[in-house]
Amino acid sequence: MLTVRLGKIAHGGHTVGRHEGRVIFVRHGIPGELVKVRLTDSAPEAKFWRADVSEVLEASEHRVPHFWDAADALKHRDPVGGAEFGHITLEHQRELKSQVAAEQMTRLGGLNAEDCNLPAVQAVKGSVDGLGWRTRMSYSVDAQGRLAMSAFRSNQLTWIAQMPLAHPAIEATGLYSVDYTGIERVEAAVSSQDDRTVLILLAEAKPGAAAKVAKQFAEGVNVASFSQQGGSAADGKGRLQVLAGSAYLTEKVLGEKFRITGEGFWQVHREAASLLTRRVIELAEPAAGEQIADLYAGAGLFSVPLAKAVGSEGRVFSIEGAPGTHADAKKNLRSYPQATVIRGRVERVLRQVARDASMDAVVLDPPRTGIDKQVAAELGASAVSRICYVSCDPASFARDTARLMGRGYELEHMEIHDLYPHTHHMESIGLFVRR
Template identity: 80%
Template sequence: MTEAPTLTLRLGSIAHGGHTVARHEGRVIFVRHGIPGELVAVRLTEHGDTAKFWRGDVIDVLEASEHRVPHFWAEGDALAQHDPVGGAEFGHIALEHQRELKSAVAAEQLSRLGGLKAGQFAFPAVQPVAGQADGLGWRTRMSYSVDSAGRLSMSGFRSNGLTAISSMPLAHPAIERLGLYQLDFTGIERVEAAVSSVDDDTVLILLAEGRQGAARKVARQFPEGVNVAAFSQRGGSAADGRGELQALSGRSWLQESVLGETFRITGEGFWQVHRAAATLLSERVLELAAPAQGEQVADLYAGAGLFSVPLANAVGETGRVFSIEGAPGTHADAKKNLRALPQATVIRGRVERVLRQVAREAQLDAVVLDPPRTGIDKQVAAELASSGVARICYVSCDPASFARDTARLISRGYELAHIEIHDLYPHTHHMESIGLFLRR
């Protein structure tokens, strides 16, 4: 096997996706695990004479940035691993500088893709989350692969190779205390772990079977009190969302609490990952969307109803909230979580189709949307504009799709009146944006 070539490069500006941009003989190279300004040795991971650009990983630091710190996790450290796993790609950067870099990425995306210009628009700084000085232990949801030896594993960036791990410092301490990394998961394809915000000791393990019957054998390794559920092979798997969810020990759901409201979240349902995210985002959405008594509001990509519940409380019994979600498991959670609120209508279906139907029967005053990382498509943007809704509160976990959708909404008669960005993913390149769009 031919060894990958290495280059000595001076790293340039930060780019979306966790890369810095370097140049070699006129060619652009996207480099991971560096910091702008550093002089580094880079091993090329993707290269070719006809490629538009190359990719590489830092393997040695010749001139370090003042913002470089020792990585807290050996498996994710490019200087310690040939193929470092993902999940903590900014772990070598001081937290404050991580946020400065993320702020620069957000501004660049909003300018280049969103069409917003410096001097005409105040680009926001990424805000830290209170109570997290070290940025560790925040993940209440974890997803692992399983290698051929039955060990919990993760893969590197754009890599199919699996590396067995012995810890994950970003995971909630209750997940780490289970000793998952010493268990044998033979016959399981993926393992999901979740911890409740109501009780830090209540954990749910979800096993996606690769071999029928394997989950029951694996479940016996867990101590009493740990909830274990499985996606059996019948009808699908956890990966495609069509598996049959079955409780093997305890229950297949967790209870969450936000702003005094209780939520039931099944193993297949979506919930915010950061331990502070559900409360923080709910508070900010309520303030920005400003739902009032008697108003009609649509919550798109509503998940288990995290925003739908407080929105329904805000509009009261004289108002209406339409909670729209496409995923079957998460939709079922929403029906349970909103069943005591007669002003809430829970609808499952494609967002653009349901939104069109809702807009025919209701004059929407506000829309809240929290789409997947890919953002909304052109059709959803068109339906929002056609509805005539005056206020749109957009929650986004990807600055590129948010910037692109900003341009789409601006072109359809809206203005971005407010944006804030929260560092809900410390030690990664991800960030959470909340924007308020007002109809001109």
Template identity: 90%
Template sequence: MTESPTLTVRLGKIAHGGHTVARHEGRVIFVRHGIPGELVNVRLTDSAPEAKFWRADVTEVLEASEHRVPHFWDAADALKHRDPVGGAEFGHMRLEYQRELKSQVAAEQLTRLGGLKAEDYNFPAVQGVKGSADGLGWRTRMSYSVDAQGNLAMSAFRSNELISISQMPLAHPAIEATGLYSVDYSGIERVEAAVSSQDDRTVLILLAEARDGAAAKVAKQFPEGVNVASFSQHGGSAADGKGSLQTLAGSAHLIEKVLGEKFRITGEGFWQVHREAASLLSSRVIELTEPAAGEQIADLYAGAGLFSVPLAKAVGTGGRVFSIEGAPGTHADAKKNLRDYSQATVIRGRVERVLRQVAHDATLDAVVLDPPRTGLEKQVAAELASSGVSRICYVSCDPAAFARDTARLMGRGYELDHLEIHDLYPHTHHMESIGLFVRR
């Protein structure tokens, strides 16, 4: 194995994706595990001569930033491991400084991709959320791979090589307490773990089988009280409707409670990851959207109905809420969660097609949307503009996608009236934005 080249560089500004920017002989290098201003030795991980830029990992800190702290998770520490696992790439920085860097990234994306001018907008700082002061134990949803020895594993950044792990400090304590790291997962392709953010006693382990019958043997290794289910179709998921769940112990779904309402979430069905996210986002979306009695509102990429339920309550029986979701399994949860609201219509299908039909049949007063990380498709933005809806509340987990879509919406007659950003992913480069767009 050829040893990767090493360089000594001074790290520059933060960039989207968890990197700092360095330069060497005119070449741009995106460096992980560093802090702006540090002098470091780096190992080049991608240095093809024809590449527009190179990639590297910090291996040694020669001049440390005042914001550097010991990494809280050994497996993710680049100073200790050649290939640290992903999922905690900001764990070597003070939590407050992480948010400063995220604020810089958001502003840069809104300027460069969104076309906004700093002098015209007061870009918001990233806000912390309530919870543990150290930013640990917030993940209520975890996804693991399984290595050849049957151990839970994760991979390094941009790598397919699996690294076995014995803990994950960002995971909710109730998940860690199940003893899942001591289980032999032979015959299992991946493992999903989830805990109800309202009931720490309710944990669900979902096993995706690589070999028929393996899940039943694995389930017996968990202590009593842990819910275990299997998904037998290789390569699919319970949420996408291409297979079916089998309950092995307890139940195959969790019950979440948000703002006094209960939500059923089956298997891998989508739910917000941070233990405080569902309540925070739901309350902020309703406050910003200001749904009124009798209004007609579409909730796009609605998932299990997190926003659809409070919207339906707000518009009352004289209004209508169209809850639109593409994934069959999650759509089924939404139907259950909204069954008591006659004013709610739950529709499964591609968002741009369903939106076009809904906008043709109804005069929409507002739209709420929480798309995947990739953001809106061009056609969805076009359909929103064609609908003439006066206000759009947009929830996004990716600042680049949000900035690009801001430009698309503003180019179609909308203004960004309000923006706030929340640190729902401590110790990672991710952030959650909520924007309110109003029609000019």
């Protein structure tokens, strides 16, 4: 136990403290506070230590009671993850995220803070308390067969009876009272447009367990099971066995319908798909007759409006590597002959597409790790005039900004949206244009 004065915010949900010259990354604090911390990682040879706030001696004016008991570090030694900013006012959360984004863009992105106008994080419409926005949830199961979550960098599971960030329709299913003995992981999903159907996915640890669990759910809840014999659905070797209802949800975004299977990727915040689609189309400005590549296209969220915009004389290449999500994209784009849906590694497919077509624009929404050097090199070699980049991680976005700038692009526009209230995460959109 140490007493430290917390300094600036750092990426990852930490504040920076120091003790006798040693840097400590502290969770559950607020810059400026005087706190007692419990060290969670303090190896003598480590470059820095990690700690959790255990007591607040001088509180920030922005501190509020945590909305979720299980995630409150002042009440629990191992608070569960997923709401690490829940003790901070929403307005100040966005201020701290803006500081993190600016620090990443200057340190990793190579931008000069004095010469560029880095944006502030924008609030997203919805509940004023920042709760109930998650349309997708993933839970572990403890030894007693109860839904559980773990603390940051911990394998220790804590039983939970609620998750206030989850969509109300998920919370209303009664899933926390079910016995999940024999189940390894439970996932729940609900459409952001139609909350009458909740899809429950059960990853079996023991064959036959999912069928027993399915019987416990209330009538009207769609239940499906992942059979992981020989692999998982994520790598294409698993098998989705429907136990009741259907194995997919229907989403509607700006008038277009999308079919999303249970294991398929979809934006988590109930407002995210509409917000991001609208902004991507406004920034990318697709025009009739253009050829556009949608990289890491998922289920075709951006590919569909891009295909509509380029029309029958244009062409859209929707590229995705995950097999289940790729299958969703094929269904969602089947009425657009101008869309070519391709499954494969982005860097390989992009090289082929760039050889065969003269691309006018690229839209990309990569995973949290961002794009790799090869993708940046292929984009630079293609000399495409504009790139609209959607990112869920400020560090990888900043690094990729430097990579693209090194390939002849400049960041013409950037905006950040608070699509993950009460967490340290944020969503950035950048428009890069060829110099």
